Amino acid sequence: MNTASTTPVIAVIVVAAGSGQRLGYGMPKAKVPLGGESILTHALRGVVAAGIAQQICVAIPQGDAELQALCDAFARDLKAGHRRNAAAGHSVQLPVVTVVDGGASRADSVRAAMAALLPETQSVLVHDAARALTPESVFHRVADALAAGAAAVIPVIPVVDTVKTVEPTTGDGVAIAPELVTGTAPRESLRAVQTPQGFALATLIRAHDALAGFNAVQAAAVTDDAMLVELLGVPVHAVRGASQSLKITTPLDLILAEGLLEGPLGGRWVEG
Ligand code: CTP
Numbered sequence: 186m187n188t189a190s191t192t193p194v195i196a197v198i199v200v201a202a203g204s205g206q207r208l209g210y211g212m213p214k215a216k217v218p219l220g221g222e223s224i225l226t227h228a229l230r231g232v233v234a235a236g237i238a239q240q241i242c243v244a245i246p247q248g249d250a251e252l253q254a255l256c257d258a259f260a261r262d263l264k265a266g267h268r269r270n271a272a273a274g275h276s277v278q279l280p281v282v283t284v285v286d287g288g289a290s291r292a293d294s295v296r297a298a299m300a301a302l303l304p305e306t307q308s309v310l311v312h313d314a315a316r317a318l319t320p321e322s323v324f325h326r327v328a329d330a331l332a333a334g335a336a337a338v339i340p341v342i343p344v345v346d347t348v349k350t351v352e353p354t355t356g357d358g359v360a361i362a363p364e365l366v367t368g369t370a371p372r373e374s375l376r377a378v379q380t381p382q383g384f385a386l387a388t389l390i391r392a393h394d395a396l397a398g399f400n401a402v403q404a405a406a407v408t409d410d411a412m413l414v415e416l417l418g419v420p421v422h423a424v425r426g427a428s429q430s431l432k433i434t435t436p437l438d439l440i441l442a443e444g445l446l447e448g449p450l451g452g453r454w455v456e457g
């Protein structure tokens with residue numbers, strides 16, 4: 186890693202174009218209320234609070250007028266807040282908010298957002314809107330690693346469960362159980378991966394160009410951007426994530442997120 190530390194021009198891509206099937210609200214997950222506001226509003230607020238982005242590029246479901254209006258209103262409030270701060274003598278960076286139509290897969294949504302980045306962008310953080318309560322400290326750890334010279338960096342947390350590999354039970358007759366265990370992964374070296382994932386823009390572009398050559402099965406197995414960078418042979422650095430960065434995926438996750446917001450320390454509670 187480079188020891189010289191410079192602050193790159195950073196864009197944060199917020200992918201919010203998923204349909205939220207597993208949450209089961211019958212609406213895109215970004216719109217689902219959490220503590221009285223949408224999941225996307227919480228996510229955008231977290232990005233702004235981190236104060237690292239020159240641009241926030243949001244991918245929403247194609248043609249979703251409601252989420253477009255939400256982003257427009259968010260950008261307006263941000264500008265108004267910035268004017269008030271400037272009048273009071275506090276000059277903080279005002280990120281540009283850009284909204285794009287996402288695609289059929291998460292990777293398609295990332296690509297659509299990449300196409301709308303400001304030309305001066307040097308580094309990109311790709312963040313799931315579904316990780317609505319990610320604390321600022323995680324954004325800072327990722328941005329710091331990029332400034333220190335990493336081409337790719339991800340936030341991770343230790344895995345608490347023992348993890349096994351399995352295969353379907355085969356053979357004739359009635360199986361005793363549907364699956365057979367084939368091994369136990371060494372837990373000390375396992376990490377659960379979160380977002381925001383940070384990249385030098387040139388590296389992320391190269392990673393997504395490689396994806397274009399994948400067949401449908403290979404493409405479906407891509408669940409994050411770091412995977413694509415690993416396949417290029419580029420080192421991916423790992424910094425500490427946070428448990429409150431949970432990805433709101435199932436109804437239980439939404440209950441947990443509500444609990445974090447209502448907890449005694451409030452929504453921006455920061456662990457250790
Ligand atoms: N995402 C996206 N575009 C897609 C699919 C997913 O921008 N075509 C985003 C989601 O909005 C979410 C993040 O990627 O912020 C992680 O995806 P996931 O948690 O799987 O969200 P959904 O795809 O909406 O949920 P589900 O898979 O249950 O439908």
Ligand code: MG
Nearest residue numbers: 203204205291
């Ligand atoms: Mg999904």
